[in-house]
Amino acid sequence: MDPQTDTEPGAEGEADADVQASLQNILLSIASIGADADRETLVATIDQSIEAIIVAILAEEKPTAPSPDLAKSVEVAMQFFEACAATDDEEFRNHIAARAQELLAVLTTGKRPAAEPEPVDPKYEVHHDVFEEAYADYFCDYILGRLQEFHIELDEAQPAYLLRPAFAENFIKAVREFVLPGMISNRRIRNMSDSVIQSNFHQAHFFSEFVKPTEENVVRLIWNSIMTDFHVELKKSEPGPEADDKPAEKKGGLLGSLKKKKKEKPAAKTAKTVASSNDKADGFWAMLQAGAANGDYDAPKIEDFGIFAVLMDYYQEIIDENKDAVRQLLEQEMGVDDEEVDREGREGATRDWLYKMVPNLPPHLGELLVLWCFHKYKDMFNPSIAKSFLAGQGTTNKARRRAVPYFYRWFNPEDYPVEELDPYASESGEA
Numbered sequence: 285m286d287p288q289t290d291t292e293p294g295a296e297g298e299a300d301a302d303v304q305a306s307l308q309n310i311l312l313s314i315a316s317i318g319a320d321a322d323r324e325t326l327v328a329t330i331d332q333s334i335e336a337i338i339v340a341i342l343a344e345e346k347p348t349a350p351s352p353d354l355a356k357s358v359e360v361a362m363q364f365f366e367a368c369a370a371t372d373d374e375e376f377r378n379h380i381a382a383r384a385q386e387l388l389a390v391l392t393t394g395k396r397p398a399a400e401p402e403p404v405d406p407k408y409e410v411h412h413d414v415f416e417e418a419y420a421d422y423f424c425d426y427i428l429g430r431l432q433e434f435h436i437e438l439d440e441a442q443p444a445y446l447l448r449p450a451f452a453e454n455f456i457k458a459v460r461e462f463v464l465p466g467m468i469s470n471r472r473i474r475n476m477s478d479s480v481i482q483s484n485f486h487q488a489h490f491f492s493e494f495v496k497p498t499e500e501n502v503v504r505l506i507w508n509s510i511m512t513d514f515h516v517e518l519k520k521s522e523p524g525p526e527a528d529d530k531p532a533e534k535k536g537g538l539l540g541s542l543k544k545k546k547k548e549k550p551a552a553k554t555a556k557t558v559a560s561s562n563d564k565a566d567g568f569w570a571m572l573q574a575g576a577a578n579g580d581y582d583a584p585k586i587e588d589f590g591i592f593a594v595l596m597d598y599y600q601e602i603i604d605e606n607k608d609a610v611r612q613l614l615e616q617e618m619g620v621d622d623e624e625v626d627r628e629g630r631e632g633a634t635r636d637w638l639y640k641m642v643p644n645l646p647p648h649l650g651e652l653l654v655l656w657c658f659h660k661y662k663d664m665f666n667p668s669i670a671k672s673f674l675a676g677q678g679t680t681n682k683a684r685r686r687a688v689p690y691f692y693r694w695f696n697p698e699d700y701p702v703e704e705l706d707p708y709a710s711e712s713g714e715a
């Protein structure tokens with residue numbers, strides 16, 4: 285036995301025999317494939333054939349010049365692959381082509397081609413060298429993603445700005461110009477920048493920060509604070525009766541006046557903790573109003589900061605889950621078959637789901653989803669269901685407006701005065 289090898293006498297010959305036997309078995313399998321073989325069988329046969337032939341070629345003394353018997357086997361296999369390539373299945377054709385190229389590479393070079401690197405998930409691709417730039421871009425992407433969940437293609441004019449892409453574009457521009465500078469200069473974000481290595485400047489890392497639970501989510505806390513500060517600043521400049529009817533100061537002498545000023549001073553500081561100036565709030569608001577002036581959407585109101593402040597709480601999986609649920613319930617009520625739903629449909633199921641959905645979701649998300657579904661599934665979402673949903677939010681218009689202010693603003697029952705069938709007519713009367 286050769287001291288330089290552990291191969292037993294005759295082992296090499298046995299290995300060659302095994303290879304040839306395996307190759308013969310594969311060729312027999314090719315010959316036995318029927319014309320009506322299914323795709324899975326064809327793919328398995330092709331992969332086994334390629335592997336057996338490659339092993340046999342590499343076992344040759346000169347892999348680039350295989351023996352006549354092996355060359356014949358390659359020819360038979362290639363003819364089989366060529367016949368399979370006549371299929372209309374593009375994915376199958378691509379698979380055949382890739383395996384055939386692998387075989388030809390072995391015949392040409394005498395070795396297996398190097399494996400192609402696995403494609404990088406776009407979420408993990410690094411496009412930035414600077415933390416601040418990465419943070420700004422990915423935060424804007426995240427907020428834009430929340431807004432895009434409510435976008436919809438509409439044939440008719442629609443005043444609800446949250447349904448319009450033009451508003452989202454202006455909103456992101458306003459965030460980038462008037463919000464992000466304050467966020468990035470915040471001490472907590474500065475601390476975050478020190479803890480993130482450059483190889484983590486990708487979407488997956490930053491999004492993982494943005495979706496952390498509320499108590500751990502530094503970014504959400506800062507975002508909410510900025511939106512609250514903007515709201516406070518803009519509210520101060522909003523005209524109101526309190527400006528004209530301000531009560532006269534009580535006479536309390538110099539000491540009383542000083543005490544009053546001393547108490548009011550901390551409140552003024554708190555209002556500007558993050559915003560730092562009225563200019564940021566005014567600039568942010570002016571940019572949102574500009575789109576309304578162009579007629580792209582109706583003008584947001586100052587109380588709409590209630591939505592802006594909680595945008596980070598609108599998780600995509602929750603939104604998608606409830607969109608699907610409403611669609612399935614509407615299909616049941618309309619008598620549409622759906623293999624995903626095995627429960628028996630019943631009239632009023634959609635309305636009942638909406639009643640439960642709205643209070644269980646983050647603020648205003650439920651009512652915005654009802655509005656989106658009403659327009660998206662308008663062939664199934666009978667206006668009477670929407671009327672019934674609104675009627676169920678309170679016994680008076682004031683109560684309904686308080687319960688679902690945005691749905692109340694953008695769904696007007698008077699726009700749908702006549703219906704062939706209104707199963708909930710008794711519930712939708714005005715009170």
